[in-house]
Amino acid sequence: MSDRNRRKFIKTSAMAAAATALPMPFIWPKGASAATVKMGILHSLTGTIAIAEKSVVDSELLAVEEINNAGGVMGQQIEAVIEDGASDWPTFAEKARKLIEKDKVASVMGCYTSASRKAVLPVFEKLKGLLYYPTYYEGLEISPNIMYTAQEATQSSIAATEWLYENRGKSFFLVGSDYIWPRTTIKLCKITLDRLGGTVAGENYYPLGHIEFSSAINKIKATKPDVIVNCVVGGSNVAFFKQLKAAGIIDAGTTVLSLAVSEEEVSGIGSENTAGTLTCMGYFQSLSNPTNEKYVSAFKKKYGANRVTGDTLECAYIAVHLWAMAAEKAQSFDVEKVVAASSGLEIDAPEGKVKFHTDNHHLWKHARIGEFLPDGQAKMLYESPLIEPDPFPKL
């Protein structure tokens, strides 16, 4: 209870502070008078996707603060310009244009959904901006003006399927929200299963925001799969897990592996509903290495002991650092030079050492499978070696 209160207090007081110090536009930090460089932050602060994106902004601001306290980028303090994409793709395009044309930002950290990224992509390409995109996604894209700091689909789906097949069983039930990421991920999963000789017990897609999964659960009961691969995203996951739990499927020993549930989502789903299920991500808060411990404690110090971080937040955090490092290396904020300097750039991230691919703008990453514990944290069961990003898999 006291934690809840404190968290709420911190939130509201932070909000109050933001309100009193709200210039036009909202600028962080204040008083950076000498040399500053502007960096845009473009996420949804309102609308349906705000659920996921608000905390991403927190993680990015933490990285900005760290860099500024360490002397900035090439001696220049970073000034973050925050814009609200409002969960609306045309608005994302409009705000991206504003950040590049009006604010003349050197780079933008932004977007969460693929749809928002697709909407801003032409803007970044035409106006020669630079976007760092921090969410795991379906791949199928390499833009010269975008750096991708999270997993693309092949980096999680294939490794997860292979591991499940070896350790948990041969018949898979696949369920996802109905859009490109779950469909691509499940397609890769099916191709991998085909290669291994596993079977698909069922494949189902539900509209985004769907909350009634009882028919899906009946199908699962009828087909009795060994493994359920869950690519449901967002608020639907809460319904999916609650109903799965209530139907007794999780307790009956069926393996459930989610590809879009991190520690952050667990806090909304309820950790008692996810306990015992598996997740596949590039990063867990529970990873034990010095960089991660430093990151987690800084995050908790800034935003409250009760806050949890997760894959997307970590990818957003390293995105800011990767940009700063590339600019230092290039000794310039020029987009082309920063991109060139990023090729092969290595960073000691909370998720371990990762590095940019020499030419496809994605990171070499580990796939990690973890089991959710009753406290909502994940216990790592498997860690793959660094996997080469392959956004256009030849299948």
Place this chain on the structure above:
Amino acid sequence: MFALQAFTGLSVFSILMLMALGLAIVFGLMGVINMAHGELMAMGAYATYGTSVLFEAYFPSLMSIYFIVGVVLAFFATSVFGYFLERSLIQFLYKRPLDTMLATWGVGLILQQLYRQFINPRPVEVPTASWLQGVWQVSEDVSFPMSRIFIVGLAFLTATLVYLFLYRTRRGLLIRAVTQNRGMSGAIGINQKRVDAYTFALGCGLAGIAGSSFTMLASTAPDTGQAYIVDTFIVVVFGGVESLLGTIMSAFFIGQMQTWFEFYLSGSMARAGILLLVIAVLYFRPNGLFATKVRR
């Protein structure tokens, strides 16, 4: 398998009925196009969340029954809000029903942002009492989740109480009088303003109950209401706007359709199929399933 599907159908039916009862009163009887109905459900859900937080802090030993208190509190919280909403806004708009849509859409936007800003932008966790978590194991293959059995029970209880209230009490009689014939009921000296306010409050309170019980099935988040609002309107209109019985029948029909469509089709196509069916049925029954026969 048939038993499971039949139960799912019953469960979906009761969920739709709970969602739609409140709107059937507010929209069906009073003609207020309440676009904030979904946000009122979210308010009920948050009231339940608040109750759980309070119980956890002060009466941890009573956590097993907090949910019952949560449902009751949700009813009162939303109906009080509904009462003030009616007094401050809706009462000026009875002559312009379409404008209520615009105003309540605005109210809904404001409520959503309030939840986002002052409670939590992410979904909050509403614990399910332990006795609601289990399953009722009928046979080896057939088992029903307790939470759904509870919702079915709650839905029927609520529907019965609403029926008794509307048809067996004096206040209910007044409500029916005012909604059926404003002019005449005014002429015989019924205080319409009061009746309007508590009718509206009742409808909102029912939304609160619905929202509260759905915390067991789905998420409690600022945009929770958006997931419900369209289905709720479709159920009410499909049944024939002015008929409470029609609303219940329509919930049954749509619930069954949804259950079987989703079993045989993929989720998205099932949804499109249901909507198509609604359009087709409206073509043959232009005033909803249960049209009251009036000369128009």
Place this chain on the structure above:
Amino acid sequence: MDKAATTEKPEFNPTLASTAVGMLERFGVVVLGVLLLLVVPLSLDVFRLGLAAKYLCFAFPAVGIVLIWGYGGILSLGQGMFFGMGSYMMAMFLKLESAANPDSSSGTALSAFFGAAGLPDFMVWNSIEELPWFWEPFHHVWITIPAIIILPPLVAFILGYVNFRNRVGGVYFTIVTLAIAAIMAIVIIGQQGYTGGINGITDFKTFMGLDLDNDTAKYVMYFITVVLLLLAVLVGRFILKSLLGRVLVAIRDQEDRARFSGYDSAMFKAFVFAVGALFASVGGAMFTIQVGLASPSLVGIVPSIEMVIYAAVGGRLSLIGAVYGAFLVNGAKTFFSENFVEYWTYFIGALYVFVVMFLPLGLAGILDKLRDVGKRSG
């Protein structure tokens, strides 16, 4: 304003023509034209002008809604569907044009790498090897433009006539439109290989060889939008002033009586519904050209409701009001969200409540009030 055309205010006080209000009332279209053709382009930079163009695209469906809702009495919560049809048809044309030009787009360069040049990028990703038949006609602009003008009204007419004929009216028709808009959004999202799915269709470079990103193109497109919009307002006006408009109002107020007088009310309602669909479709097409995307998020229920709100804010009986309404609401969204990131939805919500409570006839209502004051003092 247009209210003068309705039966509500039959007599017009000639002495008022000399006052400013009277001028505005009589020369509403001229004032709007001067504002949009001169004042806006001269006072805004290219970025803001692009935003203004976007707002104006939403004014098209709003003008249509004034016709069908304000005068026809049909509340459609499915205008996003027609907006989306126009938007998608234009997007298909633009996408094919980009795809045909191998080095115009990063996506297409990659599709060339996959050995499937000429196909839109998202089809390549979804392993669709051949252009689906319904994409074929959109290679040609002279099929695309007529399709945008003819198809949505045709669909609307059939949909409207079938339903109105069967006396599906009022909220029941509203639910039908809402359901169809929802179905369209679901189908677009579900059939991503053919439609681009939830990502929509994006990344266009040229329109008939004209580079869409240079400033001249933006000005040209802006002026085309304004001219089309003024045309829509004038067409609406013409309809309302004609016999058709008067029958429409009669049907709205007393449908049975109009029917017994020998008018085929279903035909009239379906016709005006089709006109509304035409406006929405043209708006959608201009939106896609200028904003550079077609998205299922503009097709579903929420955008459809917002379009009704633009009309309501402007004044549901005023064609010109709808333009100001769309402009005001969208402008307010941009302004508040740029300046008050955390709070802007409160302002928008409050704006809706305020309009309903104090301006029941929307912005156009202000004008009426001013005129009444003018009348009393005159």
